[in-house]
Amino acid sequence: MGQNALTIITRILPDQIEALGKLLDEIGGDITGNSWIRFHAIKSVQFACWVILKDDPNFPPILVMESSHDGDTESHLNDLVTFGMAGLNAIYSKCEGFPFNFATAEQMKLYLNSHSVSTPAFYIGVPGQSLPSIQNAIDIRKTIENFLDTVDLTEVPLSTVQSRIQQHLKTSGINPQISPITLDQQASRAKRNLILLIIVLAPLLLLLSPIWFPLLIIYVIVLRKIEKADAAAPQLPPLPIDPRLFDHEDIFVQNHLTTLVNVKPGKFRLGTLKVILWIISLLAKIYFITGQLGGIPTIHFARWILMDNDRRLLFFSNYDGSWASYLGDFVDKANYGLTSVWSNTESFPPAKFLFWGGAQHIEEFKQWSRQHNVLAPVWYSAYPDETLWNLQKDIQIRDTINTSLNRAELETLLQRF
Amino acid sequence: MLDLPDIQGIVTSGYAHMPHSRYLFLTVTNQEQAKLWLKSVCPHITTSARRSPGEAKPHFAVNIGFTSLGLSAIGLVVDAVNTFPREFLQGIAHGERARVLGDTEDSAPDRWEFGGPDTDEIHVVLLLYATSAAHLETISTQVWDSSMPNNGLKKAYCQESFKKGVDEPFGFRDGISQPAIEGVPGKINPGQSVLKAGEFLLGYMNEYGVMPPMPTVAANIESTAALNISSANPTRREFACNGTYLVLRKLSQDVDGFHKFLDEQTRNPDNTSNQSRQTWLAAKMVGRWPSGAPLTLCAASDDPQLGVDENRNNSFNFADTDLEGFACPIGSHIRRANPRDSLPPNPKKSAMVSDRHRVIRRGRPYEAMESEKKEQGLIFIALNADLQRQFEFIQQTWINTPKFGGLYDTKDAISADNDGTGVMVIQQKPVRLKIHGIPRFVQVRGGGYFFLPGIRALRFLAES
Numbered sequence: 001m002g003q004n005a006l007t008i009i010t011r012i013l014p015d016q017i018e019a020l021g022k023l024l025d026e027i028g029g030d031i032t033g034n035s036w037i038r039f040h041a042i043k044s045v046q047f048a049c050w051v052i053l054k055d056d057p058n059f060p061p062i063l064v065m066e067s068s069h070d071g072d073t074e075s076h077l078n079d080l081v082t083f084g085m086a087g088l089n090a091i092y093s094k095c096e097g098f099p100f101n102f103a104t105a106e107q108m109k110l111y112l113n114s115h116s117v118s119t120p121a122f123y124i125g126v127p128g129q130s131l132p133s134i135q136n137a138i139d140i141r142k143t144i145e146n147f148l149d150t151v152d153l154t155e156v157p158l159s160t161v162q163s164r165i166q167q168h169l170k171t172s173g174i175n176p177q178i179s180p181i182t183l184d185q186q187a188s189r190a191k192r193n194l195i196l197l198i199i200v201l202a203p204l205l206l207l208l209s210p211i212w213f214p215l216l217i218i219y220v221i222v223l224r225k226i227e228k229a230d231a232a233a234p235q236l237p238p239l240p241i242d243p244r245l246f247d248h249e250d251i252f253v254q255n256h257l258t259t260l261v262n263v264k265p266g267k268f269r270l271g272t273l274k275v276i277l278w279i280i281s282l283l284a285k286i287y288f289i290t291g292q293l294g295g296i297p298t299i300h301f302a303r304w305i306l307m308d309n310d311r312r313l314l315f316f317s318n319y320d321g322s323w324a325s326y327l328g329d330f331v332d333k334a335n336y337g338l339t340s341v342w343s344n345t346e347s348f349p350p351a352k353f354l355f356w357g358g359a360q361h362i363e364e365f366k367q368w369s370r371q372h373n374v375l376a377p378v379w380y381s382a383y384p385d386e387t388l389w390n391l392q393k394d395i396q397i398r399d400t401i402n403t404s405l406n407r408a409e410l411e412t413l414l415q416r417f
Numbered sequence: 418m419l420d421l422p423d424i425q426g427i428v429t430s431g432y433a434h435m436p437h438s439r440y441l442f443l444t445v446t447n448q449e450q451a452k453l454w455l456k457s458v459c460p461h462i463t464t465s466a467r468r469s470p471g472e473a474k475p476h477f478a479v480n481i482g483f484t485s486l487g488l489s490a491i492g493l494v495v496d497a498v499n500t501f502p503r504e505f506l507q508g509i510a511h512g513e514r515a516r517v518l519g520d521t522e523d524s525a526p527d528r529w530e531f532g533g534p535d536t537d538e539i540h541v542v543l544l545l546y547a548t549s550a551a552h553l554e555t556i557s558t559q560v561w562d563s564s565m566p567n568n569g570l571k572k573a574y575c576q577e578s579f580k581k582g583v584d585e586p587f588g589f590r591d592g593i594s595q596p597a598i599e600g601v602p603g604k605i606n607p608g609q610s611v612l613k614a615g616e617f618l619l620g621y622m623n624e625y626g627v628m629p630p631m632p633t634v635a636a637n638i639e640s641t642a643a644l645n646i647s648s649a650n651p652t653r654r655e656f657a658c659n660g661t662y663l664v665l666r667k668l669s670q671d672v673d674g675f676h677k678f679l680d681e682q683t684r685n686p687d688n689t690s691n692q693s694r695q696t697w698l699a700a701k702m703v704g705r706w707p708s709g710a711p712l713t714l715c716a717a718s719d720d721p722q723l724g725v726d727e728n729r730n731n732s733f734n735f736a737d738t739d740l741e742g743f744a745c746p747i748g749s750h751i752r753r754a755n756p757r758d759s760l761p762p763n764p765k766k767s768a769m770v771s772d773r774h775r776v777i778r779r780g781r782p783y784e785a786m787e788s789e790k791k792e793q794g795l796i797f798i799a800l801n802a803d804l805q806r807q808f809e810f811i812q813q814t815w816i817n818t819p820k821f822g823g824l825y826d827t828k829d830a831i832s833a834d835n836d837g838t839g840v841m842v843i844q845q846k847p848v849r850l851k852i853h854g855i856p857r858f859v860q861v862r863g864g865g866y867f868f869l870p871g872i873r874a875l876r877f878l879a880e881s
Binding site: 145148149153154156158161246250253292295297320321322324325328331332333360361362363364366367387389390393411414415417 | 502513516517625626627629630741761762766769770773774803805806809810813814818819820823825842844846847848849851853
């Protein structure tokens with residue numbers, strides 16, 4: 001069962017913006033204990049958030065909901081309406097096109113479905129791991145941790161250590177539910193996919209080079225001309241930074257980032273952006289399946305969405321650690337990819353040839369990012385204190401503890417704790 | 418080319434031959450008088466200019482820094498002050514910074530001896546260093562004579578420190594790993610990173626290959642002529658060129674508590690103390706033996722010759738021989754403060770990332786008797802061009818994070834904001850050893866974020 005992205009975009013009734021803000025603050029203020037949406041009961045949701053986009057007078061006020069969920073949309077919506085009907089009704093009664101006093105489950109699903117939009121690019125940190133599978137892995141690791149804390153195994157032969165752990169798991173009544181695909185298999189799949197991609201693409205590119213090569217040259221010339229004009233253009237006034245962002249960060253080990261930016265005007269920029277997003281989407285499906293998005297190892301889920309007739313680009317991500325370290329990772333490890341996406345949007349630090357420059361101006365980039373950050377008053381993570389690195393270790397522990405291991409493998413396994 | 422005569426001396430020297438030091442924290446009470454005072458101090462400020470051959474080593478050194486409030490108080494116009502970054506403008510005691518740094522509970526700014534919200538506003542720090550106690554008094558009286566009337570400043574706090582040897586109060590050789598600035602003449606030790614000047618000075622290229630943002634002042638106000646015209650905007654001049662940010666923190670070290678904890682954790686089966694095991698545990702927490710010898714190079718026992726040998730004591734990496742942390746634990750202090758090549762995705766990338774988050778340390782120990790009890794610790798000083806990306810990053814993302822290096826729930830055992838339930842994991846075979854119940858051994862007692870202007874900018878401040 002794979003994870004999927006649900007994104008729902010609705011217009012907010014102008015006289016209800018404030019009330020909606022208050023409601024979302026209330027829900028988000030007690031994310032697991034509120035009576036509006038019982039997130040912990042929803043077994044199909046790994047991450048979810050609601051954001052209000054209202055600060056740009058050129059666009060109507062908009063509410064966006066994102067969830068990263070297990071299984072298909074239908075069953076996820078069923079879960080949502082089962083455990084969050086009060087909240088959903090309260091939220092969407094403040095949005096346009098909601099004709100109900102209190103929608104029934106069917107009406108609500110229909111409403112949400114009709115406002116859901118496609119996600120052009122979606123990245124998953126541990127593909128194929130459903131929430132129950134993740135929770136099982138965490139449980140197994142914690143159970144073993146507690147066991148290791150209470151027994152002294154320094155004098156015990158290595159081979160016995162594994163059987164004693166297995167024995168402890170058995171008596172604790174926790175069964176490892178082995179992943180359909182192990183992380184190792186996932187890694188070899190990524191490698192295989194890349195080779196296949198090259199095998200398919202290389203001859204095609206070579207064969208068609210008389211066509212695309214001259215086009216590419218023209219493209220690059222035009223691009224560079226536009227980039228130079230962009231860099232010379234007067235800078236837009238800086239946007240104010242929402243001070244509430246800082247209070248919402250670093251409460252858990254994980255954090256959430258929503259970034260909203262205007263796409264630069266013109267078909268050239270939009271076309272470039274769409275192609276880049278398509279490539280990211282492709283790579284996210286076939287190559288970035290081992291827990292690294294372009295080299296960044298701390299992202300659980302990320303998605304890009306073009307909205308308002310492709311005039312604005314919305315980016316959601318759920319990541320580990322501080323904002324500063326995340327942004328630093330972006331620049332240190334994914335600078336080219338990042339610049340190729342956002343150099344097509346307004347106020348981004350000047351790029352060279354689409355991939356260079358840009359985010360390399362680390363301070364300007366951070367400043368830009370902060371100015372375009374949007375607060376997510378409601379943000380839910382099903383496992384907020386678990387880093388992706390933790391999760392990968394937990395899954396490996398769970399998937400191998402009951403298998404027969406040679407000495408080196410067993411030593412590696414035991415070092416994960 | 419570095420403009421060494423325009424750079425304050427502490428950036429390029431730790432004044433090792435001057436064991437006596439005093440940190441004076443001042444509040445501006447009268448702007449005009451304070452400017453006159455600053456003008457009189459300018460000639461005394463020690464710069465990074467090289468001594469001419471044969472010139473004797475000086476007997477004292479003076480450096481000066483300003484908080485963001487201090488820059489305003491001394492008369493820097495608001496629009497110039499506002500070109501400084503958010504962290505600096507907020508100051509170290511701001512709630513947001515305190516959260517980032519883990520300055521909470523007993524270390525919270527409202528409990529500080531200086532620099533906090535409930536003590537005198539700090540505008541200026543004078544850093545005074547001297548070869549002898551007598552010389553320290555001489556220079557102190559020269560640059561700051563509190564008996565002098567009408568100098569427009571009052572003393573908010575004064576901190577003495579005396580550098581007895583190379584050890585910090587927990588008993589470990591300190592200050593070994595220090596990045597060098599590209600372009601500053603001097604010996605480079607094996608294993609020492611040589612970093613672009615823009616990591617430690619404004620106005621130069623940094624490790625990202627770009628110029629960091631430059632605080633500026635309007636070009637049309639008087640006395641700015643000595644400052645460079647901003648390349649990005651010809652109506653502005655580069656106020657911060659050759660300047661840097663200085664973090665100062667008074668860190669109180671609970672030496673008794675530290676040794677008591679080590680003792681409790683390492684008792685023999687018959688409940689007697691085990692001295693060598695205590696040293697071993699402390700070394701595992703730090704990542705070096707007391708002599709300074711890195712565990713990665715000598716895991717079994719201390720090697721004092723290695724510890725003092727500048728050619729060897731910092732010449733190591735983790736990835737090749739110690740990636741798993743069997744010698745130097747993954748969560749140890751030196752591995753967090755500088756992960757070198759140990760982090761994913763690969764050693765090369767990790768080394769690059771580590772180099773982008775370094776500070777130059779100029780800390781010195783202090784001690785004092787407080788109600789019959791010896792109070793001791795470190796006057797921690799760090800220099801960097803970007804408070805958020807360097808000093809704060811190390812503290813937040815490496816020292817205080819429970820998740821460093823893929824670990825689950827362990828902060829830096831030495832210097833993190835532990836609360837008595839802290840955990841340390843010591844990697845060993847067949848399974849790790851876990852130490853529980855770690856308290857906070859290092860408390861923050863005061864501090865500030867200061868900007869150290871270049872000499873020309875200093876004169877501009879005094880004259881404008």
